[in-house]
Amino acid sequence: MSTNKFRNIAIIAHVDHGKTTLVDCLLRQSGIFRENQQVAERVMDSNDLERERGITILSKNTSVRFGDIKINIVDTPGHSDFGGEVERVLKMVDGVLLLVDAFEGAMPQTRFVLRKALELQLRPIVVINKIDRPDARVSEVVEEVYELFFELEASDEQLDFPVIYTSAKAGTATMDPDVPGENMKPLFEAIIEHIPAPPGSPDEPLQLLINTTEYDNFVGRMGLGRINRGTMSPGQQVNIIAHEGSIRQGRIGTLYTYEGLERLPVQEAVCGDIVSFSGLDDIKIGETVACKDNPEQIEPITIDEPTLQMSFMVNDSPFAGQDGKFLTSRHLRARLFKEMERNVSLRVEETESPDVFQVCGRGELHLSILIETMRREGFELQVSKPEVIYRREGGRLLEPIELLMVDIPEDKMGVIMEIIGARKGEMANMINIGPNQLRLEFRVPARGLIGLRSQLLTETRGHGVMSHIFLGYEPYKGEIKGRYRGVLIAMETGEATLYGLHSVQDRGVLFISPGTKVYEGMVVGEHTREHDLEINVCKKKHLTNMRSSTAETAVRLEEPRRFSLEEALEYLGTDELLEITPQNLRLRKQILNKHDRVKNQKYAQSGLNNISQTELQTTL
Numbered sequence: 001m002s003t004n005k006f007r008n009i010a011i012i013a014h015v016d017h018g019k020t021t022l023v024d025c026l027l028r029q030s031g032i033f034r035e036n037q038q039v040a041e042r043v044m045d046s047n048d049l050e051r052e053r054g055i056t057i058l059s060k061n062t063s064v065r066f067g068d069i070k071i072n073i074v075d076t077p078g079h080s081d082f083g084g085e086v087e088r089v090l091k092m093v094d095g096v097l098l099l100v101d102a103f104e105g106a107m108p109q110t111r112f113v114l115r116k117a118l119e120l121q122l123r124p125i126v127v128i129n130k131i132d133r134p135d136a137r138v139s140e141v142v143e144e145v146y147e148l149f150f151e152l153e154a155s156d157e158q159l160d161f162p163v164i165y166t167s168a169k170a171g172t173a174t175m176d177p178d179v180p181g182e183n184m185k186p187l188f189e190a191i192i193e194h195i196p197a198p199p200g201s202p203d204e205p206l207q208l209l210i211n212t213t214e215y216d217n218f219v220g221r222m223g224l225g226r227i228n229r230g231t232m233s234p235g236q237q238v239n240i241i242a243h244e245g246s247i248r249q250g251r252i253g254t255l256y257t258y259e260g261l262e263r264l265p266v267q268e269a270v271c272g273d274i275v276s277f278s279g280l281d282d283i284k285i286g287e288t289v290a291c292k293d294n295p296e297q298i299e300p301i302t303i304d305e306p307t308l309q310m311s312f313m314v315n316d317s318p319f320a321g322q323d324g325k326f327l328t329s330r331h332l333r334a335r336l337f338k339e340m341e342r343n344v345s346l347r348v349e350e351t352e353s354p355d356v357f358q359v360c361g362r363g364e365l366h367l368s369i370l371i372e373t374m375r376r377e378g379f380e381l382q383v384s385k386p387e388v389i390y391r392r393e394g395g396r397l398l399e400p401i402e403l404l405m406v407d408i409p410e411d412k413m414g415v416i417m418e419i420i421g422a423r424k425g426e427m428a429n430m431i432n433i434g435p436n437q438l439r440l441e442f443r444v445p446a447r448g449l450i451g452l453r454s455q456l457l458t459e460t461r462g463h464g465v466m467s468h469i470f471l472g473y474e475p476y477k478g479e480i481k482g483r484y485r486g487v488l489i490a491m492e493t494g495e496a497t498l499y500g501l502h503s504v505q506d507r508g509v510l511f512i513s514p515g516t517k518v519y520e521g522m523v524v525g526e527h528t529r530e531h532d533l534e535i536n537v538c539k540k541k542h543l544t545n546m547r548s549s550t551a552e553t554a555v556r557l558e559e560p561r562r563f564s565l566e567e568a569l570e571y572l573g574t575d576e577l578l579e580i581t582p583q584n585l586r587l588r589k590q591i592l593n594k595h596d597r598v599k600n601q602k603y604a605q606s607g608l609n610n611i612s613q614t615e616l617q618t619t620l
Contacts, residue, residue, distance in 0.1 A: 004197045006272040008226060009125075010074040010089055012113040013099035018129045022099060022168040023075050026064050027260060029171065029184045061224070061274055063258045066188040072226075072258065072274045088211045088285060088301045090116055092226040092274055095123040095195035098145070102128050102136035102165075103434070105144045107405065107467055115152050124154075124161045125190050131177055132167045135434060138177050162190050198226070198272035205291035206230035206238065208275075209298040210283055213342050219254055219278035223289070227271045228298060230291060234267065239295040240280060241288040247295060253279025284341065306347055306360035307400040307446050307470060310367055311384040312336065314355040315579055317588060318493060318519040323581035324380030329355045332381060335374060346370070360389060362470075364450065368566050371580060375565075380581045382588075385572040388447045391473055398473040400446040403428070406456065407465040410436045415459050423448030424477040445477050446470070451570035483573055486532040488525035489589060490518040494538035502555050504535045510560045511587070512537070521592025523576065526561070534594055563587075 013019040063072045074089045090096075096117045100106055117124065126145055131138055142163060149159055164187050166173040172181030200207075212224040236252045255277045256263045269275045280289070286300040314329050321327055326335070336348045336357055347360040361367040364386055371383065391398040404425065408416050417427065420442050429441035449468060456464040488508050490496075498514040510525040518524060518537060527533050563571060568578050568585050575597075579586040591597045 005068060006070050006072065006198055007095070007191055007195045008072045008074075008093040008198060008272070008274065009095050009097055009191060009195055010093045010117075010122075011097045011099055012117065013101075013110060013129075018101070018168045019097075019099045020075060022097075022127070022129065022166065023062065023073060025168050025171045025184055026071075026073065026187070027062065061258050062261055063274075064260070066192060069192055070273070071188075071191055074274075090120055090122065091209055091301060092211050093122065094198055095125065095191075097127050097191075098124050098161075099127045099129050100141055100145060102130045102138050102141055103133050104407075105137075105141045105433070106148045111148060111152070111469060114148065118149075118152055118154050118158055121155075121158075123195055124149075124158060125194055126161050126163045127173075127187065128163060128165050128177075129168055131165045132170060137434075138165065162194055164190055198228075200227075200229035200271040202229075202231050202270045204229040204271075205294040205296070206232060206236075206289070207291070207296060207298060208232065208289040209301070210285055210287050210289065211301070213283060213285055214276075216278065221281045221283060222276050222278050223280060223283040224274070224276040225289070226274045227269060229271045231271065232269050232275060232277070232289075234277075237292045238280075239290045239292055240283065241290055241295055241297040242284070243286055243300045245297065248282075249292070250280045250283075250289075252277050305389075306345060306362055307389055308363055308367065308386050309358060309360040309389050310386050311351075312357045312359050313353075313382045313384075313577075315380040315382050315581070316355075317382070317522075317579050317586070318592075319517065319579075319581075319584075319586070320380060323583040325378035327380050331379065333357065335377075335379065339370060343370070364566060364569060368569060372565055375580055375582055378582055380579075382577045382579050383569070384577055384590075385574055386450055386569060388445070390476070393473075397476040399476050401471045401474045402444050402446050402449060402468040403471050404442045404444045404449065404466060404468045406440050406442075407433065408438055408440065408456075408460050409463050410438050412460050412464070413438055413440070416440065416456065416464070419452070419455060419459065420444060420448070423452065423480050443471065444468070445480070448480055451483075454567050454570055483571070484530065486527040486530055487523045487573070487576075487587075488527050489532055489534050489594075490520060490522045490524050490538075491534040491536050491594065492538055493519040496524070496537040497540055498555055498557065499541040500537040500539035501557055503539060504537060505558055507533060507535065510558065511563070513560050514557070519588075519592070521589045521594075521597075523587035523589065 011019045011023065061072065061074055063070055065071070074093060096114075098110065098114060100110065114124070126142075128138055128141060130136065164173050164175065165177045166181070166184075166187065171184060173184045173187040174181035175186050207228040207230060208225045209228065210223045210225050214222050214224065216222055232252060232255060234252055234255045238250055238252060239247050240250050241247050255266055255269060255275060257266050257269055257273055257275050258264075263276060288298045290296055312332065314332060315324075315327065326332070333350075336359060340346050340348045345362050345366070349358040349360075351358055359367065361370070367386065374381065388400055404420070406416060417440070423444060425442040425444040425448060427440060427442055431439040433439045453466060456466055485508070488504065488510070494517075496512050496514055496516045496518055501510060501512070501514060508525045508527040512518065512524050524535070524537055563585060565580075565585060568587060572578055572587065575590050577588050577590055579588055589597060591600055
C-alpha cells in the first residue's frame with residue numbers, strides 16, 4: 001500500500017464546537033458500524049470524566065475509509081490546559097480540520113492550536129459547524145477566520161483553504177451555505193483533495209516518532225506514532241534514539257493499526273499509517289524508533305512550559321485512611337511519576353520532604369482532572385493552593401500572562417470590567433456578537449484567573465462564558481488581593497449538630513450540614529468579615545427538667561454551600577489545604593491547632609513564612 005492511500009488529519013476546535021459529534025458522523029457515514037449496531041453518542045469520548053464534562057481530555061485515534069483511501073483521524077482536546085496533547089499529535093498529521101462554531105466564531109483555543117499547526121506547515125480545511133443554529137452568523141465567522149489566518153501570518157498556500165459548511169448534528173455538509181447538504185460527502189472529498197498524502201517511501205530505512213505511550217494489561221507498555229518512512233513488522237529489530245541522541249536496541253512485539261474504533265493486529269505496516277506496538281517497555285514520548293542498520297533521529301517533540309504549580313502531599317489529617325486505598329508517599333510518588341510519562345505537559349518534582357511533591361501543569365483544569373482521576377482510583381491526598389510559576393530575567397520578576405475572552409450580557413459589562421480590573425486585567429478588545437451580547441478581550445496575569453470562573457458565573461447568573469490562552473511572560477503586574485472574607489474554623493473534633501450550626505449560622509455561610517464529622521482546624525464556613533473565626537459546631541443543647549415555651553419551634557438552617565473540586569481549589573487560601581478522598585472534599589488549615597497557628601503568624605510577620613507544623617514545633 002503506497003503512502004498515497006493515506007490521509008492523516010487532526011480535528012482542532014474550541015470546547016463545545018462539535019468536533020466529537022463530527023467524528024461520530026464521519027464514522028457512521030463511512031460504514032464503520034453495522035446497520036443494527038448500538039453506538040453511544042460522542043463515541044470518541046470514552047473516558048468517564050470526558051462524558052460527564054462534555055469535553056475531550058485525551059487525544060484519540062480512529063480511521064475511516066472513503067473509497068480505497070484510509071483517513072486517519074486524531075480527535076484532539078479543545079481546552080488550552082490540555083494543549084500538550086494537541087502539540088504532540090500534530091506531529092502525526094499532514095493537515096487539520098479547523099472546526100468553528102457558526103455563532104461563536106474563532107475562540108482562544110482555536111487560535112492557540114491553529115498557530116501550532118501553521119508553524120508545522122500543515123494544510124488547513126475550515127469547517128463552519130452548526131450552520132442550522134437560529135443565531136448563526138456564517139459570513140461574519142468566515143471573515144473572522146480569514147482575519148485570524150492573517151494575524152497568525154499563514155503562508156499563501158495555507159490561506160488558500162477550502163470552507164465546508166456543516167451541521168454535525170444533522171450529518172450534512174455543503175460547499176455553499178445557501179444549498180442544503182445531504183451527507184458528509186463534500187467533507188470527505190475536500191480531505192482527499194486538499195490534505196497531502198504523507199511523505200516518505202516504504203523502501204527507505206524505518207523512522208517513527210513516539211507521540212503517545214499507553215499501557216495494555218495483556219501486552220504491557222505500548223508506543224504510538226506515524227511511520228515517517230520504511231515499513232514495520234512484528235519481531236523487527238530496531239534502534240531507539242533517546243532525546244539526547246543516545247541509542248539502544250529493541251525488538252517490536254505485536255503491531256496494530258486502526259480500523260474505525262478498533263485496534264487490529266497486522267503483520268506489516270507501511271509509511272504514512274498510524275500504528276501502535278508493544279515490545280519496547282522503556283519507550284518514552286518524543287523518542288525515535290529507527291532502522292537497526294541506519295538509525296536517524298527525528299527532532300524530538302517540544303512542549304510549552306507549565307504555568308501553574310501545586311503541592312501534592314500525603315493526607316495527614318485526623319480522618320486520614322477512612323476512605324482511600326492508596327495512602328502512603330510511595331503510592332503517591334509512583335502514581336505521579338507514572339502520569340508524567342504519558343502526560344507530557346506535566347512536571348513532577350520531589351521536595352526536601354518525602355511526603356510532598358511539587359506538581360506543575362498548564363492550568364487549573366489540567367491539574368484538577370489529574371486529582372479527580374486519582375481520587376476515583378482510590379487515592380487520598382492533600383493539595384495546596386494553585387500558584388503561578390514566576391521567572392526572573394535580567395533582575396526582573398516575570399509572570400505568565402493570558403488572553404481572556406468573556407461572553408456576557410451587555411448589562412453586566414460594568415461589573416465584569418470592575419472584577420477583571422481588580423485582577424490587573426487590561427482590556428484589549430470589545431465585540432458585539434449578538435442582541436445584548438458582548439465579547440470582551442483582556443490581557444490578564446494567570447494568577448488573576450484563579451477563582452474568576454465562579455465569580456463570573458455568580459455575577460452573570462450563569463450566562464457568562466470565559467476562555468483563555470497563554471500569551472507569554474511579562475513583568476510582574478503588582479499585588480492582586482485574594483479572598484476578601486475570612487473563614488469559619490471548627491474548634492474541636494466531633495460531629496456537627498443542628499443546634500451547634502444554628503447558633504453560628506448568622507456568622508457567615510456554612511459549608512457543612514448536621515451529622516458531618518469535623519476535626520479541629522477544618523474549615524466549615526465563610527465568615528462575614530475579613531478575619532478567620534473559630535466556632536463550635538459540635539455544641540449540644542443542654543437538657544433541663546424545665547419545659548421551654550419555644551421547645552416546639554422548628555430550627556431552620558440555610559442550605560450549605562457545596563464545592564466542586566475546581567471550586568474548592570479556587571477557594572483555597574494560602575495557609576489552607578484541600579483534603580481529597582474518594583468520598584469527601586474537606587478544606588482545612590495547614591496548621592490545625594489554633595495556638596500553633598497564632599505562633600506561626602508571629603513568625604511569618606518576622607519574615608519566617610511557610611513554616612510547617614513540624615518545623616514550627618521544632619523551632620519553638
